Amino acid sequence: xxxxxxxxxxxxxxxxxxxxxxxxxxxxxxxxxxxxxxxxxxxxxxxxxxxxxxxxxxxxxxxxxxxxxxxxxxxxxxxxxxxxxxxxxxxxxxxxxxxxxxxxxxxxxxxxxxxxxxxxxxxxxxxxxxxxxxxxxxxxxxxxx
Amino acid sequence: xxxxxxxxxxxxxxxxxxxxxxxxxxxxxxxxxxxxxxxxxxxxxxxxxxxxxxxxxxxxxxxxxxxxxxxxxxxxxxxxxxxxxxxxxxxxxxxxxxxxxxxxxxxxxxxxxxxxxxxxxxxxxxxxxxxxxxxxxxxxxxxxxxxxxxxxxxxxxxxxxxxxxxxxxxxxxxxxxxxxxxxxxxxxxxxxxxxxxxxxxxxxxxxxxxxxxxxxxxxxxxxx
Numbered sequence: 001x002x003x004x005x006x007x008x009x010x011x012x013x014x015x016x017x018x019x020x021x022x023x024x025x026x027x028x029x030x031x032x033x034x035x036x037x038x039x040x041x042x043x044x045x046x047x048x049x050x051x052x053x054x055x056x057x058x059x060x061x062x063x064x065x066x067x068x069x070x071x072x073x074x075x076x077x078x079x080x081x082x083x084x085x086x087x088x089x090x091x092x093x094x095x096x097x098x099x100x101x102x103x104x105x106x107x108x109x110x111x112x113x114x115x116x117x118x119x120x121x122x123x124x125x126x127x128x129x130x131x132x133x134x135x136x137x138x139x140x141x142x143x144x145x
Numbered sequence: 146x147x148x149x150x151x152x153x154x155x156x157x158x159x160x161x162x163x164x165x166x167x168x169x170x171x172x173x174x175x176x177x178x179x180x181x182x183x184x185x186x187x188x189x190x191x192x193x194x195x196x197x198x199x200x201x202x203x204x205x206x207x208x209x210x211x212x213x214x215x216x217x218x219x220x221x222x223x224x225x226x227x228x229x230x231x232x233x234x235x236x237x238x239x240x241x242x243x244x245x246x247x248x249x250x251x252x253x254x255x256x257x258x259x260x261x262x263x264x265x266x267x268x269x270x271x272x273x274x275x276x277x278x279x280x281x282x283x284x285x286x287x288x289x290x291x292x293x294x295x296x297x298x299x300x301x302x303x304x305x306x307x308x309x310x311x312x313x314x315x316x317x318x319x320x321x322x323x324x325x326x327x328x329x330x331x332x333x334x335x336x337x338x339x340x341x342x343x344x345x346x347x348x349x350x351x352x353x354x355x356x357x358x359x360x361x362x363x364x365x366x367x368x369x
């Protein structure tokens with residue numbers, strides 16, 4: 001019985017540690033809410049540390065087409081996020097008219113993108129470090145790499 | 146022979162729990178503590194209020210673009226750190242942009258030698274180079290106190306009471322830097338670098354009946 005207790009505590013501590021490690025980079029949050037009747041509502045919360053790891057398991061042929069398009073911009077994306085992290089929180093883009101608003105800003109090492117329109121509301125919240133890691137992983141998989 | 150007294154057994158799981166927790170959490174705590182010191186480490190995901198930096202605590206230069214529509218509800222604000230743009234541009238190699246320089250050929254300028262014109266402007270004394278006063282528009286290009294000034298007043302819509310006024314004020318050092326590359330290219334990175342050395346200045350102002358556009362440079366990371 002004591003042996004079982006030790007095993008349970010060990011497993012619990014491991015899970016706790018794994019959870020803390022996974023969430024230490026924060027969460028990647030994507031929310032898309034279509035406003036029309038019956039519109040879809042997609043809310044995704046993923047531990048930011050997992051996102052670059054998941055790319056290792058995506059088959060190369062599934063990424064090929066996307067990488068051909070995005071490949072040339074990946075070094076720019078990496079450089080952009082790397083540099084952006086050196087700056088204080090700021091509002092980079094704000095577009096507002098009577099029908100819609102677009103807001104791109106950084107806060108606490110994250111990039112926050114909000115789009116509100118009559119058709120849909122989109123909210124993206126992602127740590128800059130995660131974008132840099134994902135861009136790095138994709139760059140390594142890109143055909144030119 | 147080992148004693149299995151009940152009192153000793155009661156303490157053992159607690160110790161094991163503490164040891165396990167410390168053992169497993171130590172690397173996480175160490176990672177968390179070392180994170181801010183590493184350049185590639187993530188920032189803690191806490192929500193902090195936006196900080197408005199000014200010249201007192203940083204030398205970062207910010208380029209601001211603001212477009213105000215005729216109603217207060219229409220606003221576009223873009224704030225870009227010049228140093229960020231300076232570092233990003235060389236990584237973009239698309240079309241004519243390569244390593245922070247834009248290539249062009251004589252066809253683009255209709256055979257006009259831009260470098261020769263800029264040399265002439267650079268060596269000329271302050272004064273007006275172009276003055277056009279027409280029924281529909283006024284144009285003035287001048288060099289004054291180290292700035293290249295362009296003033297355009299479009300009066301073509303004066304019947305409807307609509308006029309468009311454009312003011313451009315570019316430091317000559319920026320123009321020099323822009324043309325500092327080869328004959329058929331413009332060095333954008335050098336121009337941004339020269340721009341970042343300038344004081345607070347308004348670069349572009351466009352006003353018409355419907356919109357006001359301002360492009361200016363200062364040390365704040367927010368446009369007011």
